[in-house]
Amino acid sequence: MERVQVVVMGVSGSGKSTVGEQLAARLGVPFVDGDALHPPANVAKMASGIPLTDDDRIPWLREVGRVLEDTAPEGVVVACSALKRAYRDLIRSEAPGAVFAELDGSRELLATRMAARPGHFMPVSLLDSQLATLQPLQDDERGMRLDVARPPHELVDAIAAELAARA
Ligand SMILES: Nc1ncnc2c1ncn2[C@@H]1O[C@H](COP(=O)(O)OP(=O)(O)OP(=O)(O)O)[C@@H](O)[C@H]1O
Numbered sequence: 515m516e517r518v519q520v521v522v523m524g525v526s527g528s529g530k531s532t533v534g535e536q537l538a539a540r541l542g543v544p545f546v547d548g549d550a551l552h553p554p555a556n557v558a559k560m561a562s563g564i565p566l567t568d569d570d571r572i573p574w575l576r577e578v579g580r581v582l583e584d585t586a587p588e589g590v591v592v593a594c595s596a597l598k599r600a601y602r603d604l605i606r607s608e609a610p611g612a613v614f615a616e617l618d619g620s621r622e623l624l625a626t627r628m629a630a631r632p633g634h635f636m637p638v639s640l641l642d643s644q645l646a647t648l649q650p651l652q653d654d655e656r657g658m659r660l661d662v663a664r665p666p667h668e669l670v671d672a673i674a675a676e677l678a679a680r681a
């Protein structure tokens with residue numbers, strides 16, 4: 515198998531962790547949750563309802579890129595919001611082979627899923643800022659966009675098929 519360096523991206527509640535973990539298992543590569551790479555100060559900020567700034571995110575995005583590049587020779591799946599084009603450019607500067615799978619959903623569906631999720635640090639009140647910050651994947655970026663109204667196993671199938679078609 516070709517080396518796979520996949521970023522499962524999207525706003526909070528879009529299913530990055532759920533889909534990313536299952537995709538990694540399907541591909542037989544490690545899974546890393548980008549939330550675990552945030553410095554504690556970033557998590558504390560989000561938990562108190564304050565959106566992160568570019569300055570908060572930039573060192574974290576570099577780390578995401580390094581993890582994509584260095585984790586394992588067979589590749590890795592990383593869950594990372596990667597909301598702006600410039601953020602994805604930064605990740606690609608560390609990991610040029612990165613492919614992005616963007617999880618898209620309506621505000622209503624995302625808010626419902628966030629509210630139903632117990633014990634997570636991210637408040638639903640930050641969803642609007644996440645959506646306002648999001649710059650969807652552009653045509654010249656390697657990747658794909660998927661509708662999160664579909665069940666996780668279908669999303670995993672679709673991403674795996676697209677990766678296989680590109681290999
Ligand atoms: N495709 C799906 N269909 C139904 N429920 C889903 C789907 N994807 C995720 N969920 C559920 O929605 C909630 C949010 O998913 P998850 O925590 O994976 O999102 P996330 O993007 O990783 O969020 P965050 O970045 O805020 O941690 C979870 O309770 C999860 O079980």
Ligand SMILES: O=C(O)[C@H](O)[C@@H](O)[C@H](O)[C@H](O)CO
Pocket residue numbers: 524525526527549566571594595596597636644
């Ligand atoms: O860039 C950001 O604002 C963050 O990465 C968020 O997206 C969260 O970490 C994540 O979604 C947890 O809810």
